Amino acid sequence: MAHHAAGQEATAGDFLPRGPLARALLFAVLAIVIGSLVLALWATGGLAKAPDAPPSAPGRPISNELFTVTPHSATVTIDKDKGPEPVLEIRADLVTKVKEPVEFGALNGIIAPSIQPGKARVKSIDVLFERNPEGLYTELQPQVSEKVLLTWPLPKKVAPDSVESVALTIWDAQKTGGFWDERERWGAGEERVGTVEIPVERG
Amino acid sequence: MARRSFLSTAGTVAMSLVLVALLITAHSYFITPEQETAPIAHTGARGDVVDAGRFTMKVGKVRLAESVAEESFGGPELQKAKGVWVVVEAAVEPTLSPMQAGTPTLTNGDDFEFLAGTQLTTTIDQSSVPFEPGIPRRGFLVFEIPTKRLTPPLTLRMHMTDNGLDDRLAAEAQIDLGLDAGDIEALRAKAAPKVTISEPGYA
Numbered sequence: 001m002a003h004h005a006a007g008q009e010a011t012a013g014d015f016l017p018r019g020p021l022a023r024a025l026l027f028a029v030l031a032i033v034i035g036s037l038v039l040a041l042w043a044t045g046g047l048a049k050a051p052d053a054p055p056s057a058p059g060r061p062i063s064n065e066l067f068t069v070t071p072h073s074a075t076v077t078i079d080k081d082k083g084p085e086p087v088l089e090i091r092a093d094l095v096t097k098v099k100e101p102v103e104f105g106a107l108n109g110i111i112a113p114s115i116q117p118g119k120a121r122v123k124s125i126d127v128l129f130e131r132n133p134e135g136l137y138t139e140l141q142p143q144v145s146e147k148v149l150l151t152w153p154l155p156k157k158v159a160p161d162s163v164e165s166v167a168l169t170i171w172d173a174q175k176t177g178g179f180w181d182e183r184e185r186w187g188a189g190e191e192r193v194g195t196v197e198i199p200v201e202r203g
Numbered sequence: 204m205a206r207r208s209f210l211s212t213a214g215t216v217a218m219s220l221v222l223v224a225l226l227i228t229a230h231s232y233f234i235t236p237e238q239e240t241a242p243i244a245h246t247g248a249r250g251d252v253v254d255a256g257r258f259t260m261k262v263g264k265v266r267l268a269e270s271v272a273e274e275s276f277g278g279p280e281l282q283k284a285k286g287v288w289v290v291v292e293a294a295v296e297p298t299l300s301p302m303q304a305g306t307p308t309l310t311n312g313d314d315f316e317f318l319a320g321t322q323l324t325t326t327i328d329q330s331s332v333p334f335e336p337g338i339p340r341r342g343f344l345v346f347e348i349p350t351k352r353l354t355p356p357l358t359l360r361m362h363m364t365d366n367g368l369d370d371r372l373a374a375e376a377q378i379d380l381g382l383d384a385g386d387i388e389a390l391r392a393k394a395a396p397k398v399t400i401s402e403p404g405y406a
Contacts (some may be wrong), residue, residue, distance in 0.1 A: 077363070100315075100316045101317065137322055138318075138321050141317055144274060146285075181236075183236045184235035
């Protein structure tokens with residue numbers, strides 16, 4: 001007496017239809033679906049990185065999750081009040097999309113100018129409000145549109161007279177926690193939202 | 204020779220989906236690092252002495268103003284609001300040890316959070332003198348707010364820290380200004396062209 005009949009347990013492939021014809025049909029359908037997906041991928045350019053959009057002209061708004069910025073013009077000047085170092089200034093309209101204040105420091109890395117020629121990077125953004133340039137502000141108020149001067153100290157290795165233009169890249173903004181301090185803060189993501197080529201005026 | 208019935212497979216799939224949905228729901232109830240370390244709020248109403256443990260705070264008269272003026276080195280300085288200034292009279296007194304003020308915020312009925320004006324120096328929070336226990340500091344807090352964001356309820360939040368840096372689990376007073384839509388309308392109707400923000404008083 002066979003008490004333990006074989007084949008009680010489910011084995012791999014059990015979920016497939018039993019009949020050979022049905023199985024062949026199923027695989028044919030799968031092959032067609034996968035094939036057409038591959039074809040569609042090939043037709044849309046494959047997995048290669050899409051080329052970056054060419055830089056746009058100043059004056060057009062660029063938006064990410066955190067703010068909308070409209071850069072207008074750029075200058076390299078020496079601000080006597082702030083010190084002897086030359087400063088890169090970009091005049092822009094800036095308005096946040098969130099409901100809480102945003103520290104100026106959060107814009108570091110999200111608004112990223114690269115000095116042309118030479119592609120030198122600048123660090124430490126500061127923001128001045130045009131309506132009160134002497135006022136000490138630290139944050140953008142929620143959804144309050146401001147005419148601002150975005151300023152960065154010019155790197156020492158860049159001669160102020162050599163700067164011809166600024167390629168301003170706006171990255172997407174993401175809220176992430178830090179390694180030690182896990183509270184979430186705004187920072188730059190990995191996608192370019194837009195690039196603007198701004199000619200530099202002498203100030 | 205029992206293949207598993209379709210019904211029991213469907214049941215397993217359905218149960219799995221339900222469990223995954225429950226997991227996702229449970230995840231949304233996780234306490235975030237922000238919530239873990241947020242200031243500990245003590246709520247109260249305008250006119251009451253709100254005991255926030257490490258300090259007490261009392262909020263008095265609330266006015267609206269088109270500009271505020273404060274004494275500065277070069278004589279009185281007038282600052283026009285983009286929107287309107289909400290000028291709040293307040294008194295703050297640490298209970299145990301010297302403390303530093305964090306920048307207060309004003310939250311409206313639509314969950315917008317505005318930071319107190321940082322461009323003035325004679326408001327009680329921006330003055331660089333530390334708060335001493337047992338010595339109440341009376342003066343002004345000012346908030347520059349777009350008129351359309353004056354939606355009730357308006358709640359003032361102020362936290363105090365030991366060193367001015369680490370605001371995790373700080374003591375916080377959260378005070379309802381007690382203004383309904385009618386009160387706000389009345390305040391707007393008699394908004395002052397100018398309010399002078401005098402130095403804080405100690406008594």
